[in-house]
Amino acid sequence: MVPDTWYLALSAVLFTIGVCGVVLRRNPLVIFMSIELALNAANLALVAFGQRAGNAEGQALVFFVMAVAAAEVAVGLAIIVAIFRVRERLSVDDLSLMRW
Amino acid sequence: MPRVAFLLIAALAVASALGLVLRRNPIHGALFLVVNLGCIAALYLMLGAEFLAAAQVIVYAGAIMVLFVFAIMVLIPGKEETGPDPRRGWRLLAAPLGAALLVELAVILLAGQAATAPAAAPAPAGGVAAIGRLLFTDYLLPFELTSVLLLAAMVGVLLLARRRA
Numbered sequence: 001m002v003p004d005t006w007y008l009a010l011s012a013v014l015f016t017i018g019v020c021g022v023v024l025r026r027n028p029l030v031i032f033m034s035i036e037l038a039l040n041a042a043n044l045a046l047v048a049f050g051q052r053a054g055n056a057e058g059q060a061l062v063f064f065v066m067a068v069a070a071a072e073v074a075v076g077l078a079i080i081v082a083i084f085r086v087r088e089r090l091s092v093d094d095l096s097l098m099r100w
Numbered sequence: 101m102p103r104v105a106f107l108l109i110a111a112l113a114v115a116s117a118l119g120l121v122l123r124r125n126p127i128h129g130a131l132f133l134v135v136n137l138g139c140i141a142a143l144y145l146m147l148g149a150e151f152l153a154a155a156q157v158i159v160y161a162g163a164i165m166v167l168f169v170f171a172i173m174v175l176i177p178g179k180e181e182t183g184p185d186p187r188r189g190w191r192l193l194a195a196p197l198g199a200a201l202l203v204e205l206a207v208i209l210l211a212g213q214a215a216t217a218p219a220a221a222p223a224p225a226g227g228v229a230a231i232g233r234l235l236f237t238d239y240l241l242p243f244e245l246t247s248v249l250l251l252a253a254m255v256g257v258l259l260l261a262r263r264r265a
Contacts, residue, residue: 001102002102002103002106002146006103006106006110007143007147010110010113010114010143013114013117014113014114014117014136017114017117017118017120017121018117018121020121021120021121024121025121027126029126029168029171029172029175029176030120030121030126030129032168033120033126033129033130033133033168034120034121036133036160036164037117037120037133037136040136040137040140040160043140043152044140044143044144047144047147047149047152048147050149051147051148051149055230056227056230056231056233056234057234059149059151059152059231060231060234060235060239062149062152063151063152063155063231063235064239064242064243064246066155066156066159066160067246067249067250068246068249069160069164070159070163070164070250070253071249071250071252071253072253073164073167073168074167074253074254074257075253075256075257075260077167077168077171078256078257078260078261079260080171080175081171081174081175081260081261082260082261084175085263090175090176
């Protein structure tokens with residue numbers, strides 16, 4: 001058996017890489033994908049904890065996270081496309097105002 | 101043996117995550133993210149969460165990443181693929197790799213036929229039945245709320261995507 005701590009360590013590493021991507025990159029699409037990466041790392045930790053607890057609650061939680069992530073991606077990409085129609089350039093440095 | 105498998109999958113997951121963050125081309129990043137999501141699905145399988153592994157492949161690696169790739173292709177048009185392939189030798193490796201996969205699947209199928217059908221094992225704590233029961237009893241209200249959320253997201257996306265005159 002693989003110890004639970006290994007899963008948690010991998011989850012922490014992946015989450016950190018995702019956060020680094022959010023901070024380092026300027027393309028909003030790549031930032032968005034990094035957020036998905038961090039979300040998945042958190043899901044992995046949830047499943048690992050759920051299996052340790054021996055019930056299905058962790059998996060049910062991950063199921064809800066997936067549903068919310070699907071909605072979030074749809075809305076987020078629509079916003080990025082809408083901004084791109086006006087701005088023609090994709091960099092979050094240009095988007096510091098909450099209006100366009 | 102499970103530890104070796106875990107380490108291999110974990111290395112692949114970390115490498116693909118780094119690829120997503122460090123590669124300049126967003127399309128490469130998206131493909132790296134697909135690899136990463138696949139690795140996480142494999143880890144779900146190792147943890148015994150079969151339902152989530154399937155949902156991960158269908159929802160994330162399928163639906164969400166298609167949306168991402170679609171948005172990248174719309175927003176950042178790349179160069180068209182013309183002229184001689186600079187990496188033709190690498191791509192020819194696809195044939196032996198595909199053959200190896202086929203042989204592997206055949207071996208697994210034959211081994212499964214040779215073995216006697218195992219007696220139905222008792223469902224583990226995190227089985228599909230347990231999740232289904234939980235979702236439709238204790239988590240019924242959140243479950244229904246997600247359907248409202250998805251509907252709201254759909255309407256919102258339609259509103260955002262409409263071209264303003």
